[in-house]
Amino acid sequence: MKVLLVDDDATLRRALGIGLRAEDHEVLIAADGRSALQAVREDRPDVVVLDLGLPDVTGVEVLRQLRAWSTVPVVVLSARAESTEKVQALDLGADDYVTKPFGMEELLARIRAAARRAGSDIPVLEAGDLVIDLPARRVTRRGDVVRLTPTEWGLLEMLVRTPGRLVSQRDLLHEVWGPAYGRETNYLRVYVGGLRKKLEDDPAQPRHLITEAGMGYRFEI
Amino acid sequence: MKVLLVDDDATLRRALGIGLRAEDHEVLIAADGRSALQAVREDRPDVVVLDLGLPDVTGVEVLRQLRAWSTVPVVVLSARAESTEKVQALDLGADDYVTKPFGMEELLARIRAAARRAGSDIPVLEAGDLVIDLPARRVTRRGDVVRLTPTEWGLLEMLVRTPGRLVSQRDLLHEVWGPAYGRETNYLRVYVGGLRKKLEDDPAQPRHLITEAGMGYRFEI
DNA sequence: CATCGGCGTCAGGAACGCGTCAAGACCGGC
DNA sequence: GCCGGTCTTGACGCGTTCCTGACGCCGATG
Numbered sequence: 001m002k003v004l005l006v007d008d009d010a011t012l013r014r015a016l017g018i019g020l021r022a023e024d025h026e027v028l029i030a031a032d033g034r035s036a037l038q039a040v041r042e043d044r045p046d047v048v049v050l051d052l053g054l055p056d057v058t059g060v061e062v063l064r065q066l067r068a069w070s071t072v073p074v075v076v077l078s079a080r081a082e083s084t085e086k087v088q089a090l091d092l093g094a095d096d097y098v099t100k101p102f103g104m105e106e107l108l109a110r111i112r113a114a115a116r117r118a119g120s121d122i123p124v125l126e127a128g129d130l131v132i133d134l135p136a137r138r139v140t141r142r143g144d145v146v147r148l149t150p151t152e153w154g155l156l157e158m159l160v161r162t163p164g165r166l167v168s169q170r171d172l173l174h175e176v177w178g179p180a181y182g183r184e185t186n187y188l189r190v191y192v193g194g195l196r197k198k199l200e201d202d203p204a205q206p207r208h209l210i211t212e213a214g215m216g217y218r219f220e221i
Numbered sequence: 222m223k224v225l226l227v228d229d230d231a232t233l234r235r236a237l238g239i240g241l242r243a244e245d246h247e248v249l250i251a252a253d254g255r256s257a258l259q260a261v262r263e264d265r266p267d268v269v270v271l272d273l274g275l276p277d278v279t280g281v282e283v284l285r286q287l288r289a290w291s292t293v294p295v296v297v298l299s300a301r302a303e304s305t306e307k308v309q310a311l312d313l314g315a316d317d318y319v320t321k322p323f324g325m326e327e328l329l330a331r332i333r334a335a336a337r338r339a340g341s342d343i344p345v346l347e348a349g350d351l352v353i354d355l356p357a358r359r360v361t362r363r364g365d366v367v368r369l370t371p372t373e374w375g376l377l378e379m380l381v382r383t384p385g386r387l388v389s390q391r392d393l394l395h396e397v398w399g400p401a402y403g404r405e406t407n408y409l410r411v412y413v414g415g416l417r418k419k420l421e422d423d424p425a426q427p428r429h430l431i432t433e434a435g436m437g438y439r440f441e442i
Numbered sequence: 443c444a445t446c447g448g449c450g451t452c453a454g455g456a457a458c459g460c461g462t463c464a465a466g467a468c469c470g471g472c
Numbered sequence: 473g474c475c476g477g478t479c480t481t482g483a484c485g486c487g488t489t490c491c492t493g494a495c496g497c498c499g500a501t502g
Contacts, residue, residue, distance in 0.1 A: 112255055137386075255451090372479070
């Protein structure tokens with residue numbers, strides 16, 4: 001599981017990082033709000049641990065911007081137990097709120113809980129005559145199984161994880177082909193074409209795999 | 222029979238473990254919810270004994286997660302006799318609910334009962350002219366018994382436990398050959414070939430043991 | 443109207459993964 | 473020790489998947 005750790009305190013980062021890695025999580029680090037937002041967009045972590053006391057932007061502001069487009073579970077850390085801030089954070093879509101000082105075990109537990117809650121949101125997605133079962137890795141169209149190659153799966157999975165939402169070309173390439181393939185948009189054209197041929201009634205008039213010229217693609221239910 | 226024991230209390234684990242092993246069960250241990258879910262996925266126990274008072278996630282949450290994809294019988298242990306929690310657990314698919322303190326004999330009986338009930342739930346899987354009886358470790362094809370080697374059985378069992386669902390090469394190797402055989406996909410090719418020869422009408426055109434190139438295999442009913 | 447950038451399509455050829463086979467190693471029972 | 477069954481291992485052919493470049497279309501731009 002990928003965990004993004006947003007905190008300006010190097011000591012705390014180090015301690016949490018050790019604990020998280022001990023549980024086989026992949027740990028990403030961001031020391032300020034700007035890079036935190038960038039990291040969520042580019043690396044798609046499964047959970048974000050966000051300290052409200054950041055140097056540049058307030059943590060609350062980071063959370064607000066994040067929630068404009070992402071549903072990634074966020075566990076908020078704060079030195080203050082003040083009710084107002086806590087309410088504010090939870091209203092903005094934080095999944096949990098942990099007050100310092102806290103036990104490492106408790107935090108790890110809350111992170112796991114948040115990730116698990118989020119992970120079981122959409123087991124199968126139905127879109128018209130398509131049924132997309134992500135955990136089973138199975139797509140059916142009007143009841144018939146559709147066979148996809150691994151690359152086609154990676155692309156479809158990335159799009160389907162945020163239905164209706166635009167996913168940039170850069171992020172798609174980053175996720176499916178790796179960070180090095182920053183601007184090879186021809187891959188995308190070829191594979192989106194392949195997916196449309198397999199999934200759409202009329203590949204020339206796609207209803208699900210929508211192009212946003214110059215930006216990316218979105219999966220429309 | 223494989224029993225997964227999920228409890229954070231080492232004393233209780235030890236006591237139950239002795240009792241279960243005395244009845245010729247194979248006992249697996251998990252001390253928290255996360256490893257419990259992992260253990261069910263990877264080791265496919267026949268019964269799960271789940272203590273609701275776990276350190277990380279609530280036992281109820283573990284149960285909910287589990288039921289998203291597994292039908293393994295679960296016997297719940299709890300210190301509280303509160304009706305709400307009990308109802309909640311049973312609603313989520315627990316097969317039995319045991320309140321502490323309990324007698325060892327009682328618990329063992331309930332475990333046996335749960336396993337028996339579950340065993341008669343899906344005793345056999347019928348797929349075309351195949352009948353696969355997991356508890357009896359027996360496969361028949363058009364009424365004739367098919368002889369399988371231990372490795373072939375392990376592979377088939379892993380695939381058949383989640384019909385229609387893709388099982389990754391990694392998980393198959395992990396379960397049948399052990400964690401060390403992370404990328405020896407040649408084993409899989411050889412043994413899937415052997416199974417097809419024994420189970421499929423036309424091994425070159427398999428209808429049940431389906432390959433998903435680069436990803437894994439699935440058992441199609 | 444001409445140009446340009448972005449998208450969709452297609453069709454090789456390369457690279458990879460899969461199925462098969464057979465020889466040898468290993469391990470049990472006798 | 474011998475024998476049968478089982479598992480491992482490597483090699484080979486073949487089909488699938490992936491990459492790559494070329495081309496046409498379309499809308500935007502000047």
